[in-house]
Amino acid sequence: MTAMLEMRNVSKSFSGVQALRDVNFSVQAGQIHALVGENGAGKSTLMKVLSGVYPAGSYEGTIVFDGEERRFRDINDSEALGIIIIHQELALIPLMSIAENIFLSHPPSKFGVIDRDEVYRRTRELLAQVGLKESPDTLITDLGVGKQQLVEIAKALSKRVRMLILDEPTASLNEADSAALLERLMAFREQGIGSILISHKLNEVAKVADHITVLRDGRTVDSIDCHAEPIQEDRIIRSMVNRDMAHRFPERSVKIGEPVLDVTNWSVYHPIHPERQVIKNVNFGVRRGEVVGIAGLMGAGRTEFAMSLFGRSWGTNISGSIALEGRQITLPSVAAAIDAGLAYVTEDRKQLGLILADDVRKNITLASLDQVAPNRVIDDIAELKVASDYRNRMRIRCSDVYQETGQLSGGNQQKVVLSKWLMTDPKVLILDEPTRGIDVGAKYEIYCIINELAEAGRGVVVISSEMPELLGICDRICVMNEGAFVGEFRGAEATQEKIMRAIMRNERSNGVPEAAEMGGTQP
């Protein structure tokens, strides 16, 4: 059988960062091809290349579809051939009906007037095809996430789909919905539709996939024909995580002291869906001089946990107790948390961490203006001195502290955020994805800063999706999945396989990944 789709030697880089290197990938008609890999392994990039989000010319390599080389200029070109991608974040309009959503771009019409009978007839057909028993009139907002996913698929089917790309379709579904969805995929296989399934859930992959490709650091590292050999989960996990340690980590002398932060029985509910428990009665602690990592997949609840601790800046109906240096405290607001000695460096520095239009100086002093403002009037000389001081200490590369923060590189912006929080003189620092989107050199500098903080007797918590980073800098790693801690390892005994296994084991046994939906958290 010849391949319906073949991607040959695809490479793609973003301003110097190589996201894909010589990836070869092919899918046959009537095949379910699973694509697995860590966060940032290049799965989504590969799919964006395929669907034309990154147009021809912006990458190297060739795409062959139906035996012909294709150069997609945008997503319309790929859709015209029947390549349909369904993103993790659903692209449905909540206050429109199922029928309106399915026929949003090309409603059947006569002389420009939408033919409603035809819309309803075809919507019913499509809904029957995906096994969704809902009226075409139902508004999207009234459907659960699982059913919305099916509507997305129905929408794809309305466009004469030849190849369906599903980006973590079951991440936000419960077990029954997931099973139903996978069954649909198997039905499509019978109809000769090729599918690409991106998933973290190896048990699902094992159930439906005909072929598995493992990506790591933008390369194809393993390719498994599921009909020729038995699926070994261990092999897949090892392929996913076993990378060469490209970047090294600074040495440090570890001196762990008294407990500084102790959280017990912490529980948080979703602010919009208050019946959904996002953090499930967890216990967590940090000692002076200790660097604790929190590992987990996106949406595991790590950010939500950190933000709920930080002056209840996320979630509702928060309960549990916090002790700082052995004293029970309550932190009803961010200001109270800062005063108590807690600092939280946000995962998204542009949206949540910095005021990009303001200069470096104003950003550094923002959380501790009182230190430079006796009587609430800012002493600009004192402010300038403090800011310049941090600029030198943290080696922030900027023309001067009056430079607009938005003009700095990612690494330097991150140092500005760190400076802001160091200035508050925290006892415990929570760093959420501190090295995301910054280059290797700046990463090393951030690791050095983390070490200095710990050596100065502060407690440091690092949330990261990059496992080598956690292994390289942490004294202890806690693994979070679906709002609970599912594993804990001493720094020396932790390995990527052990962490990944702890997550996967939990995914399988639990199967109701409710928290996974909160990927893009807003405070």
Added chain:
Amino acid sequence: MTDKTVSLPEERRHGNFIKNNLRNYGMLMSLVAIMLFFQVMTGGTLLQPLNLTNLVLQNSYIVIMALGMLLVIVTGHIDLSVGSVAGFVGAVAALLMVTYKVDYTLAFIICLAVGAAIGAAQGYWVAYFKIPSFIVTLAGMLVFKGLALAVLQGQSLGPFPPTFQKLSSGFIPELLPEAGTLHPTSMLIGAVLALGLVYAGAKGRSREQSHGIEVEPYAFFLGKSILLACAVLYFTYLIASHRGLPNVLVIMTALIALYGFVTRRTVIGRQIYAVGGNAKAASLSGIKTERLTFLTFVNMGVLAALAGLVFAARLNTATPKAGLGFELDVIAACFIGGASAYGGVGRVGGAVVGAMIMGVMNNGMSILGIGIDYQQVIKGLVLLGAVCIDVYNQRR
């Protein structure tokens, strides 16, 4: 830290300096150009002492409200109700002073309190209920326009007690013997102000220099100081040769100085800009974003009330039509002055210059006999043009 600042060759430093400051002074230069244009076109009428005094009196309430509106816009909001609120407060003032014969000081305080309460009521919905300010204040605009009509029962109400009228039409008392038509007290105040500004500038510069901060080149500083002093002296000279400094100009100047200080140098000012720049980042830095938004609306209410009083005192009656369309001039003044519609950016000086540009254009075009119809067309185009230039500058 100074040894680490990269020193550039002299010419490039000057070049950079001019480039960086062009944006700040761009609007001021536009104002000067517009004034020169009308001065020539009106054959010198624009800057005649009488006309200049009138110009100040006519625009004082716009400037006062622009100070409050700037803060509202900086937090990323808008207040469409200020004209109606000013009109309503004027009506309340007339009711108190004319109908109920309340003492003018007490009435003045009550009116400001009413303004604060109105601002608080609107700010509450915007800040804590997260209702878009456009909608809340659009509702407020209708409500207070209606209430002003109701309070006045559709009639004009006046006249006000003479002391109250002094708020707008009075001039500072003359303490020194008059020299011809020139009012020496006013001239003296102007001279002291000019010297004070130059002295403060020089002191700040040398303070910065002693801490090793890179300051503007000396030639620029000298030139700027001389120009500033001359402008202040000339302006005061013109005003002093009519009837001296109007009371309202003194109030206005004090308010401009106060708000300039608050926005640039105080913690609360800095925090207001942070809220507008990135509300989420500000709130995660421990800033009480909601309370600050609320307070900017309360402040706006008080200033709108003050403007309403000034306007009522100037007309010497409260009319149901008072305040009509003021909000447009006030908002336009802020945007012409470089405030960003997305929040976080805007200067007090800019808003004042913006208000003056609008004022000079109104006045100049009226002297030239341009009808109200085309005046509006031209003002609209100037607003659009000013914001276009600003957006273009930011993209560069």
